[in-house]
Amino acid sequence: MKLNIAVLPGDGIGPEVIAQAVKVLKAIAMEFNHVFTFHNALVGACAIDKSGDPLPEETISICKKADAILFGAIGKTSYDLDPYAKVRPEQGLLKLRKTLDLYANIRPVIAYEDLLTKSSLKKTQIKDTDILIYRELTSGIYFGEKTLSEDGNIASDICEYTRDEVERIAHLAFKAAQSRKRKLTLVDKANVLESSRLWRRVVQELAPQYPDVKLRYMYIDNAAMELIINPKQFDVILTENMFGDILSEEASVIVGSIGLLASASIGKDHAMFEPIHGAYTKAANKGIANPIASILSAAMLLDHFGLDDEAALIREAVDKSLKLHITTPDLNTKYDNITTTKVGDFIEDFINNPDETNLN
């Protein structure tokens, strides 16, 4: 297969982890006789530094022409500390999601057998957890009108949803549930928010089309608690943009490190794959960033094109690296010298030679 992949490393640890994901995709291409071509482009703080624009036209055009996009991370501490900044790195990511209409952000949360003790949760609590979060990504309070009064004393954000926006992602979530444990949980705040009541109505209306799926509702405050108390109760979670942002990052505690969580952002015409972690400016260029989330995002990219064996091989390599403690310091209590690059190298070697790779 020929794939034209846009690569947007972004800021902070983005470039380091994305370099590993690209290396792994190249190994896959070699092993399975695919032709993957990569086109780098700027986004985020580094794009602002170069051009004043967090999402330059050139980047948009490279992404539009690509079959898929691999995204690193964006953000920079100086902007976080400056609530007056008008141009912000995050605008690049948000505009990209909107421009390419990447409305469904899919975030798997899986408790790895080899990492059960790494979580701050008790082992028995998390064992066998396997959740798929469907987060709406191109609407809600992220994209509603924002205002700031002239004197700077009143600020507002609108959370708006339309029936169509809810329907399209709800269908995807119902279908995902059908291929899994057939349980769908809609998370909202319908006891308070009008937009949440729209979500609940639309999902309620679609439910009869998926009679094999057991649908239930949960308020976001309750879900934030239940996710920790009893994560195994969940199969597919469907939720709006902001609640999905919160719940999915919270869910990383189940897995043991946010450095492990991958995601796919899917639209009708485009697809982007990105780790759910941020830019962690403080960790940049130290070789300590965990590349697994990016590498698993690359696996989700392969899934997207039906390259199942290829994706499975990456996941096998990742499992092996976890089992052998070839992991960055966020997970490693055994070795203290395993760098970002070493993890990538191990996974690359495994793909080149699945039967021989071992710790050396």
Add this chain to the structure above:
Amino acid sequence: MKLNIAVLPGDGIGPEVIAQAVKVLKAIAMEFNHVFTFHNALVGACAIDKSGDPLPEETISICKKADAILFGAIGKTSYDLDPYAKVRPEQGLLKLRKTLDLYANIRPVIAYEDLLTKSSLKKTQIKDTDILIYRELTSGIYFGEKTLSEDGNIASDICEYTRDEVERIAHLAFKAAQSRKRKLTLVDKANVLESSRLWRRVVQELAPQYPDVKLRYMYIDNAAMELIINPKQFDVILTENMFGDILSEEASVIVGSIGLLASASIGKDHAMFEPIHGAYTKAANKGIANPIASILSAAMLLDHFGLDDEAALIREAVDKSLKLHITTPDLNTKYDNITTTKVGDFIEDFINNPDETNLN
């Protein structure tokens, strides 16, 4: 001291748990020679059933005349399942908060030594956790304009904040931090929301007035993760309405049961005290509801009037009940017959006779 206390039991388990809190307050009044008078009033689904209004005028007037309000819980499953209902129990609570201008909701999160093993988190993770959450309670997306298009296809909620709204609660949170470990964490989503940037600006401007307090910022998604990974890093958390709702219910996992978390909702002229748990319709009238959150809310009521010894005695009684496993089934693995009333009776007995009470 003479105190006129409005009692709003509300729905579900509300009446059962509030009955215990009232019993405990009566014991305190007896023991310390206070005169507490109690005035019951309706709110929530039970008020809708009676009068069509989740917050009848009479209830407002009883609350306005009272020195303090003791609140149970509201909500009912039939409304949760009906996203078309125009009148909802929650409107009663929200209108009450707004009418009485109860802008600061204060939620302590304390890991009890005797309950460390009840949490789904590892003991070492939570031991010594002591967090005070300041949640803004009368503004934000809860109270911003809500719209639904005529065809029912577009719904919206506005999240709006003014400088004054942020300032008044920020001052309270800074002061609370000064009397504790002098650390204040503002939780927001300033990389996306205009209203969050206003929060960050205002809090940044106030900070020099509290030079002894170490202020830091955290995004809500990150906070939802950090609260579980490392709760001990927090002292006072300050946040807006919706984020506070989510974080505080999530924080209950640290304590071991949401049935333990109390709160105070404070305004310039009024104060209300309520457990953070909901109405749990399913658990109503079974004697299994944990009354501790309500009883500790009563202790916060006493704190509010400077009745420190009285509040301390209630807390001592609660500690004792936990130590002796006089607890409802959510916490009890030793005895299976301790009802809501039995817990209340034990705490009442302890207050009447602090030196003698023991398991019998």
